[in-house]
Amino acid sequence: MFFQDPLTRTYDAIVVGSGATGGWAAKRLAEAGLEVALLEAGRNISPREFTEHKPVFELKYRDMGGAGEWRKTRPIQTQCYACTEYNYDWFVDDLENPYSTPAGKPFTWQRMRIVGGRTLSWGRQSYRLSDLDFKAASLDGYGSDWPIAYKDMAPFYDIVEDYVGISGAAEGNDALPDGHFLPPMKMTCGEIHFRDAVAKNFGRTVTIGRTAILTQAHNGRSACHYCGTCERGCISFSYFSSPFTTVKDALKTGKCTLLTNAIAASVEMDPATNLANGVTFVDGTTRQTKTIRGKTVILCAQAMESTRILLNSTSGSHTVGLGNSSGLLGRGLMDHATGAGASGELPQFKDAPDAYSAPHRANGIYIIRYRNTSKATRQPNFIRGYGYQGSAEADFHFEAEGFGASYKQAVKAGKYMISVGGFGESLARDDNFVSIDPNLKDTWGIPALHISMTHGANEQALMEDAAATAAEMLDAAGATNIKIGSTVAEPGMAIHELGTARMGNDPKTSVTDSYCQLHDVKNVFAMDGACFVSSGCQNPTLTMMAITVRACDRLIDRFKKHEI
Template sequence: RQPVQSLCYQCDEYTNHLFVDDTEHPYTTPADRPFTWIRGRHVGGRSIMWARQTYRLSDYDMKAASRDGFGIDWPIDYATLAPYYDIAERFIGISGQTEGLPQLPDGQFLPPMALTCGEEILKKALHDSFGRTLTIGRCAILTDDLNGRPKCHYCGPCSRGCRTGSYYSSVSSSLPAAEATGRLTLIPNAVVSHVEVDDAGKCRSVYYIDRVTRTHQEVYGKAVVLCASTLESTRIMLNSTSSRYPTGIANSSGVLGHYLMDHVMGGGASGILPVLKGVPDTRGNRPNGVYIPRFRNLEERHPDFLRGYGYQGSANLVKWGHAINIPGFGAEFKQQVRNTRPWSISIGGFGEHLPRYENFCELDKIHVDAWGIPVLHISAAYGDNEKAMINDMADAAEEMLRAAGAEDIEVEREVSAPGLAIHEVGTARMGADPKTSVLNSYEQAHDVSNLFVMDGSGYPSSACQNPTITFMALATRACEYLVEELRASRI
């Protein structure tokens, strides 16, 4: 019942209850344009299953269109968003190392986790041979106690949940903080169908179906904030039709559902570090990897593609499979196994997916989900730019591992299907012009002043960094604005 969800690296026999039943939550795609939509419908959502990597964007990302002429700029710059990154990072807790890179701005970091000896070798090789940076992953896992949450004790595996709340999820952090205000009403099992509007075209209520009882319910408010994830929020908007909004609420521009993006993956390399054979790993069960920030199309233009990519990876002792070829038994055998245990090293890239109108989602005209709500038809593909990027990603990965002394290198250059990065963004993009965008810089709908969309839907371009901390920074700024507007009775 989970043919799509099981494609996620986090979905296994211990965690599959956190992922949707694909038979209850279908969607459709063209046969030649597959999209992998990974979802979790429960309190906490995908914040329970995410990989917790948190990297700021910069003006290389937000103003990319001004640099290379493709797409539109974000209607906000880094200097404006930086204070809200600060707020979000201090609240959720990010461990990391400052590096002073303009393309990867530093943040409010807890102490960094340590690199392994293999990662130290790669770091030195990148610096000495290429002038590139390797840093420990900037990760939403505590290395110091924070707001009643204890620091991580490296028990793992994180994908099965964190009893101590040491990694950020809304269940361990945001929801308890909201509950403590005394003003939170949480309604679980609410399958939202659409937003209702009043005669003036403003949001009046949200309509939902109880997942268990199948009863239809309606909740009212002065403002509506959609934060159901990129595609689900857009699905709700497309399904919110009326005489005023015949093609979906806030869609006078006609771009709602369009410019869908995900990070392109599939370029990377792995190998063995012979110099470390038999060296023990003193790192422990570290719940994090390393990051190599973008180095393409910063000051010099690459001849084959626009924008850039970064790598995530690690260097670790391999499992014990090599022992099958070692004769003997007892203490001497065990010591020989330890002395010959190899170290592996691998890096894989995440690249920017250019925003294109022809990558889109729309309501399927035939199929509905288990609650009778029209499902999405998703049509997306990577273009020549992403394919050229993957080739460069693979070549550069091999080059860097060789510089580190790796052997038995295997190179990967197969382009993944869109969706597998689970970084889907776009479809209700922000912009300065209401004729070509859905939201303004406060994630407020141009057409409907009391409708906000505070997830990845508003991204005008995908950048190459994991998006969640930017979702949070944008939402923090948007909430501040929403409160001001409500207090001034402008909403």
């Protein structure tokens, strides 16, 4: 077979990043016949690495203690529940990939550099935004509306859901539009009781989580077998991860070339045309700097990482970064407010099967937003809203006292616990931003980010209300020993980074247009969370993928019309 060095040809599209959006971009464009180069900063992945069925006693450090190498090299990454001794090498080495924050303003940036990125260990919750989100500014006067509406996005949500496979239940609630669902996972007896109590006493909707986990065979992938440790991989490919779905499909066309260990540094420009003509990257193995050529550049590296590439792309008339004529590149960083909620016991279910008995459902319940959804639910002390994720199940009584056989029996007797945690909207503020730190580079010599973000008074008010109303709902369900938490977690802990290259119709007040194209350069796109105008309170990945499909279909049409 003839092999052509990928660096000696010009591709129709260079896609940077192979995660949720990069996989979709590669698939959509390659299946349309375009020649695609897919750049991934990390290595490839094999199902042989999956450890979802491996018992902890087979690990050197039993995934405990501070002696493990992964804890020394990944002090930030191990703050994420998913980064463990099982899979730590999927996550970045924090020592090699530094970033800075202002004193007193911590930000926890969870990153994975490997084919598939964070789709290997994501939480899989998949919710549509509604016009409460897309047109929020028109409703409460804060910030900007998106240049698109729900009707523009609905067909692309359909496409993504039909391919990915989202299990869930239709509820007919306008705040959380229904989608194309596979059969829902079952609620526990405690969750059903809680759902009914909340509906009866408050008129609010508790539903099973809408999740990218298959409940029946779909698109050549098997149904979930409920082992419960999805963050360590899935040998049956029952949850959506891009290496074994979108990226696989893209490569199958023969039109997509995957380059691993290709750490994108900057977008290359042709000053004569003001068009991008390639991407400069560092070979992570040899540390050589290389350039790959293309007619379009599509950044899907993750919201802040894509913006980092743009900020580092300085040349000619783009002295402060590519796409930054508005001065807004890097501004408007968002991450959902979390940390508030309530927990308690449901003693009437104490004899239910414990959570450590199979099956292990890697999903929970979701309480749909009910604040500021209409004039009747408008709040005086905050705008926007929040939803909850939670669960109710029997658990071991780890706080039991004693020793020996009686202690073991007390632990095993357990408690039936219920907990719900709020996810609140993070308002887009220009004083929450990323910039290039002039004094810091990563181990490959690429200038690193400075991240400055805080949650404000509105996020705090949201979370205080979420905690108080969570306790009210638990009380209405008969919960006892209710504990409330209203402290807002530091930014980054939701792992829902959004914004920094927001879309809009006016180049003076936005960075990209409604199809993710930079206003300043017509063949460069930011097709990931960077383009978000507002965050909503829903998990964003489903929307990111739908935005990417919409933008790619527009790009394909432009190629067909020879506009590129």
